[in-house]
Amino acid sequence: MTSEADEDAAKHYHGHRERLRARLREAGPAALADYELLELVLFRALPQRDVKPLAKALLARFGSFPEAISAEPHRLAEVKGMGPSAIAEFKIVEAAAQRFAKGAVKKRLPMGSWTEVVDYCRTSMAFENREIFRILFLDKKNGLIADEVQGSGTVDHTPVYPREVVRRALELS
Structure with a gap:
């Protein structure tokens, strides 16, 4: 019975992931809350886990999506559940945002x-x-x-x- 409950939970968060991705594709990033954007980033780093509680904990600690993404790695590591792969994903997003902004300079x-x-x-x-x-x-x-x-x-x-x-x-x- 426990394995059935685990299987249902796994189906739920995988379905949740696809629903979030679909909403991003169809309605754009403005349709998503900060914690949902954090979830989308965390999906890649933590594929076998429900990341919504972690995303909400990050928002509670740092206040917003950009503050969480740009937090120092040692501060991110203080949040339970944030390991090296999740921190690396955040730093990739931060670097991409900075590179995108600097593209305006070149153009x-x-x-x-x-x-x-x-x-x-x-x-x-x-x-x-x-x-x-x-x-x-x-x-x-x-x-x-x-x-x-x-x-x-x-x-x-x-x-x-x-x-x-x-x-x-x-x-x-």
Whole structure:
């Protein structure tokens, strides 16, 4: 009887996985809650297990999908159930998001609004654990020429040297 209950549970979470994937395909990522996106990432790392409780525990600990994905590996490992393969999947997603955002630099996509600038910066550095002085160099059409970290500091302070900012802007025209 126990094996029958285990078999039903296995069918349920495999059916759940397919339902989530289908909803992602049909309705897009906006139709999924943060914990469901975390589940989709965890499915690959933990194929033989119901990952919904783990996804919800990660949200309780870190607050949101992007904060969980970008958390330091040692902090992720503190959550029961997060092993090396699950942490690696999170770091793959984080690297892909950063690479995607930096693709805008190579294509010189225009940043037409303040919201686009903020979204780009969030993707690049939202969860850093210390202050970073980052410069976005734009052309006259607001196309991103370069994105450079000019300096990093402590938790609440970063030195800035205006002469270096101007020198680099002149180099990049």
